Amino acid sequence: MTLQDVLAVFLFAIAIWCTSYIRKQHRLPPGPNKISLFRTRFKAPQVSAEKPLWKQYAELSKLYGPVVYLGLGKAPFIVINSAKSAVDLLNKRSRIYSDRQMTVMNSELTHRGQTVFLCSTSNPRLVQYQKMFREEMGVNSVHKHCKTQEQEAKSFLRNILNDSQYYVQHLKTVAGSIIMKVTYGYTVEPHNDPMIQLVRDWLATISLKALPGYWLVDSYPFLKYVPPWFPGTEFHQWASEQNTLLEKMISTPFEWTRRQMQHTDPTTINSFVASRLLAKPDGSNDAYDDVIRYGAAAMYVGGVDTAVSVLEAFILAMVLHPEVQRRAQEEIDQIVGPSRLPEIKDRPNMPYLNAVLTEVMRWSPIAPLGNTHRLTEDDVYDGMFIPAGTCIIPNIAAMLHDENRYPEPEKFNPERFLASDEVEPQDDPRIFIYGFGRRICPGRHFAESSSFALASGLLATFNILKAVDGEGNEITPLVQYENSFVSHPKTFPCRFVPKSEAAAQLLTD
Numbered sequence: 001m002t003l004q005d006v007l008a009v010f011l012f013a014i015a016i017w018c019t020s021y022i023r024k025q026h027r028l029p030p031g032p033n034k035i036s037l038f039r040t041r042f043k044a045p046q047v048s049a050e051k052p053l054w055k056q057y058a059e060l061s062k063l064y065g066p067v068v069y070l071g072l073g074k075a076p077f078i079v080i081n082s083a084k085s086a087v088d089l090l091n092k093r094s095r096i097y098s099d100r101q102m103t104v105m106n107s108e109l110t111h112r113g114q115t116v117f118l119c120s121t122s123n124p125r126l127v128q129y130q131k132m133f134r135e136e137m138g139v140n141s142v143h144k145h146c147k148t149q150e151q152e153a154k155s156f157l158r159n160i161l162n163d164s165q166y167y168v169q170h171l172k173t174v175a176g177s178i179i180m181k182v183t184y185g186y187t188v189e190p191h192n193d194p195m196i197q198l199v200r201d202w203l204a205t206i207s208l209k210a211l212p213g214y215w216l217v218d219s220y221p222f223l224k225y226v227p228p229w230f231p232g233t234e235f236h237q238w239a240s241e242q243n244t245l246l247e248k249m250i251s252t253p254f255e256w257t258r259r260q261m262q263h264t265d266p267t268t269i270n271s272f273v274a275s276r277l278l279a280k281p282d283g284s285n286d287a288y289d290d291v292i293r294y295g296a297a298a299m300y301v302g303g304v305d306t307a308v309s310v311l312e313a314f315i316l317a318m319v320l321h322p323e324v325q326r327r328a329q330e331e332i333d334q335i336v337g338p339s340r341l342p343e344i345k346d347r348p349n350m351p352y353l354n355a356v357l358t359e360v361m362r363w364s365p366i367a368p369l370g371n372t373h374r375l376t377e378d379d380v381y382d383g384m385f386i387p388a389g390t391c392i393i394p395n396i397a398a399m400l401h402d403e404n405r406y407p408e409p410e411k412f413n414p415e416r417f418l419a420s421d422e423v424e425p426q427d428d429p430r431i432f433i434y435g436f437g438r439r440i441c442p443g444r445h446f447a448e449s450s451s452f453a454l455a456s457g458l459l460a461t462f463n464i465l466k467a468v469d470g471e472g473n474e475i476t477p478l479v480q481y482e483n484s485f486v487s488h489p490k491t492f493p494c495r496f497v498p499k500s501e502a503a504a505q506l507l508t509d
């Protein structure tokens with residue numbers, strides 16, 4: 001044995017000793033001994049139908065503090081319920097808190113691990129995705145999409161004018177149209193669009209079965225070698241369906257754009273996929289196309305449901321708070337005047353409408369539990385030991401309803417974000433709404449301008465009112481949400497009445 005070998009063994013022993021010393025000195029974060037809240041079939045927390053999961057997690061915080069440990073099997077989970085802890089860990093220590101949980105199902109049996117949302121920090125592709133998104137939707141480039149967002153918003157308003165009963169359907173159509181146009185240059189068909197259907201088919205499979213740890217094979221990896229014909233191996237079938245649907249969703253619109261580029265002057269096709277393909281370096285291989293294909297699909301998956309959720313919550317807030325609606329309409333009338341629709345460039349001149357949209361996203365959290373992060377190295381925080389491999393669930397909704405930060409959190413009150421002589425505005429919730437650290441939502445600037453285009457257009461042209469029943473009584477909607485990953489208010493009826501002849505005329509021009 002050389003001196004170098006001895007030194008290596010010595011350093012290794014010291015490293016082991018240090019780790020076990022740290023473990024002994026610091027305890028794991030506090031948490032319930034037995035998890036009765038969740039059906040722990042394997043190790044992932046499950047969604048309870050009765051109460052939103054974020055509220056259940058927030059209640060745990062009253063007992064255990066802001067960082068709660070859930071000993072749910074081999075991969076421990078912690079839930080972070082306070083903004084301070086989320087910023088301390090997920091933002092300030094982002095280098096080690098930004099991975100995703102790599103399960104056998106995601107990384108070996110399906111290609112889900114290649115999608116942007118589940119891509120590991122150790123996969124070099126993540127950096128390529130992030131660069132691509134920065135170039136396409138970063139703060140300096142996002143304005144190139146404004147025209148598309150405004151045009152599609154106008155079609156949406158026309159649909160509302162013609163048939164407002166199905167406003168949720170119109171919201172889904174416009175959210176899909178904006179993203180498909182920007183991403184692929186593709187114009188969505190008003191009904192039963194085949195490309196949209198492909199995404200819906202795939203999204204329909206994102207149920208509990210997609211949660212890390214749902215399948216036994218995630219806990220016992222050797223099961224992956226059991227042949228598919230063997231009883232009890234439904235996971236093989238699920239994996240194969242996933243791969244088929246994912247491949248169709250990712251490739252079909254991508255190939256459509258590629259075909260368009262062969263038939264048209266490619267430089268006139270103004271879309272994310274076309275511009276990436278045009279910029280393709282000579283000699284690059286299929287891996288380059290793959291980054292574009294998966295990146296493009298992530299724009300749809302990340303951008304459509306969230307946009308629908310914001311607008312549904314906005315409409316609900318307007319129905320419930322006519323005085324807020326009136327004030328925002330007055331601001332729009334003053335800045336824009338009667339002869340045109342609002343444009344995204346008007347946004348900085350409309351502080352009240354901006355405060356309304358900010359409050360919508362605080363009051364009705366869009367992605368209540370964000371996306372789960374994973375810690376890659378042992379860490380100590382506030383005297384607590386957090387082992388490498390821990391999965392971290394940021395309870396964004398709890399942060400947005402923290403009464404110390406946002407007094408009377410259930411109250412819809414845009415004033416909280418407006419400065420006055422007496423009071424400072426409350427914290428901008430965008431520091432948590434879009435997630436954290438290296439994994440912060442790359443579509444956030446795009447989302448802001450889409451929401452503004454749709455919301456300002458609605459208020460410029462319509463009064464959004466309570467529905468009335470057969471006897472002429474107004475129906476006041478309840479503030480209730482579907483219990484899903486992207487949160488949606490439960491569908492409620494309402495009326496969209498054109499503000500004036502002139503306002504309706506703006507939509508027919």
Ligand code: HEM
Pocket residue numbers: 116117118298299300302303304306307310366367370371372373433434435436437438439440441442443444446447
């Ligand atoms: C109001 C609208 C939106 C909200 C509230 C929202 C929220 C979020 C949140 C909470 C995350 C998880 C971040 C984390 O892991 O910490 C996320 C990730 C992501 N979002 Fe958004 N998002 C919105 C709109 C969009 C749009 C319009 C796009 C694309 C056009 C988009 C694309 C993505 C992508 C690709 C990721 C994955 C990032 C990664 O894992 O590295 N999102 N978003």
